[in-house]
Amino acid sequence: MKRFSFLFLFGLILLAAVVPGCTKEEITDVVNFVPIWKGSLDSAPKNPAPGWAYYDTKLGQSFIFDGTSWQLMSENGKDGKDGENGTNGTIGENGENGNDGTIIVWKDALETAPENPVTGWCYYNSTEKKSYMYDGTTWQMIAQDGQNGTIIVWQGALETAPENPVTGWCYYNSTDKKSFMYDGTAWQMIAQDGKDYEPPVFSVSAKKKVAFSSGNLQYNRITSTFQFAENQLQYLGKKGEEADVIDLFCWGTGNNPTATNTTEETFTDWGSKISDGKGWHTLSDAEWRYLIGKGDSKRDNATNLRKWRTINSVNGLVILPDGSDANIDADWATLEAAGAVFLPCGTKIYGKYWSSSPNGSDHAYYLDFYSSGRVYVSDGNRSDRCAVRLVRDAQ
Numbered sequence: 252m253k254r255f256s257f258l259f260l261f262g263l264i265l266l267a268a269v270v271p272g273c274t275k276e277e278i279t280d281v282v283n284f285v286p287i288w289k290g291s292l293d294s295a296p297k298n299p300a301p302g303w304a305y306y307d308t309k310l311g312q313s314f315i316f317d318g319t320s321w322q323l324m325s326e327n328g329k330d331g332k333d334g335e336n337g338t339n340g341t342i343g344e345n346g347e348n349g350n351d352g353t354i355i356v357w358k359d360a361l362e363t364a365p366e367n368p369v370t371g372w373c374y375y376n377s378t379e380k381k382s383y384m385y386d387g388t389t390w391q392m393i394a395q396d397g398q399n400g401t402i403i404v405w406q407g408a409l410e411t412a413p414e415n416p417v418t419g420w421c422y423y424n425s426t427d428k429k430s431f432m433y434d435g436t437a438w439q440m441i442a443q444d445g446k447d448y449e450p451p452v453f454s455v456s457a458k459k460k461v462a463f464s465s466g467n468l469q470y471n472r473i474t475s476t477f478q479f480a481e482n483q484l485q486y487l488g489k490k491g492e493e494a495d496v497i498d499l500f501c502w503g504t505g506n507n508p509t510a511t512n513t514t515e516e517t518f519t520d521w522g523s524k525i526s527d528g529k530g531w532h533t534l535s536d537a538e539w540r541y542l543i544g545k546g547d548s549k550r551d552n553a554t555n556l557r558k559w560r561t562i563n564s565v566n567g568l569v570i571l572p573d574g575s576d577a578n579i580d581a582d583w584a585t586l587e588a589a590g591a592v593f594l595p596c597g598t599k600i601y602g603k604y605w606s607s608s609p610n611g612s613d614h615a616y617y618l619d620f621y622s623s624g625r626v627y628v629s630d631g632n633r634s635d636r637c638a639v640r641l642v643r644d645a646q
Contacts, residue, residue, distance in 0.1 A: 450462035467498050542570070
């Protein structure tokens with residue numbers, strides 16, 4: 252007679268998983284899946300999802316699916332050898348079989364412990380945020396959520412969202428070719444199949460749409476090169492030779508970003524300094540007006556798609572893409588996911604961003620916005636120092 256045992260370590264309760272359609276860079280938090288026991292079968296179950304596990308009755312082995320292939324977890328124990336005589340000469344005297352192992356049976360995420368438990372039952376207590384295993388007498392805690400953590404439970408590939416979702420549920424929508432995660436309120440898209448990223452678009456005239464750069468324009472004095480800010484919230488407020496990296500410019504200093512005046516400068520649009528072939532440029536005064544909704548010609552619902560906000564202690568102007576129905580008062584993560592642009596400024600009162608349009612020989616136009624809610628296009632001396640945010644034509 253063979254001895255049957257599972258070397259099913261408690262660590263298998265929380266295993267790293269990869270959600271179809273995602274990369275490690277797209278999901279920065281640790282993602283786990285919960286093993287789902289499919290029973291004793293004579294062959295592997297079809298269309299497995301990460302975390303499925305079963306015992307193969309033909310091979311005498313247990314396997315778990317890691318998202319790509321079935322991985323061996325354990326196998327039947329070999330025939331026991333004759334045991335040596337113990338002190339009392341009882342256990343192993345005639346080469347008796349060893350004690351049966353414990354089969355781990357996962358009972359899913361529950362608010363309370365399941366009734367009439369059997370040794371080896373495990374479940375995740377969604378109220379306490381802990382995982383337990385029944386040892387035959389009591390429930391023993393074997394894992395606990397990390398601080399601020401969310402347990403991810405993969406629901407598989409489905410044509411529509413599963414009903415009655417719980418925070419942390421994920422699934423791949425085979426119709427939309429997208430993966431989603433439930434955040435407790437709504438399904439959030441976390442990946443999409445085979446499509447290049449398409450940035451949100453903003454109308455700047457009746458026939459022209461643009462996409463904004465990932466952050467404000469900066470100039471690195473050490474390398475003598477232009478670059479974009481690390482993110483939309485970064486605002487240095489540096490000019491001239493105040494720092495190694497500056498992000499405030501006089502109008503017309505495209506050839507000499509550290510200039511303190513524009514007396515002998517010839518304007519070169521700042522976008523030409525970003526040599527990635529994407530055609531970056533600065534909006535004209537008319538395009539800024541159309542975008543924010545000033546003048547006779549304006550984009551639809553323009554004034555409701557912009558607002559002064561303080562995001563992570565940084566003041567600035569939020570601008571939503573064309574046709575957006577996002578709540579402009581939502582947190583930044585939600586707004587950024589909705590394609591919002593944020594124009595940061597260094598004061599509690601106002602912000603200024605250059606246009607590409609001159610106004611006479613010594614002035615130029617710029618976007619001017621205030622904490623009071625006023626937003627318009629004004630003009631100032633070319634020696635004023637304002638921020639620059641580049642755009643490119645939308646495809």
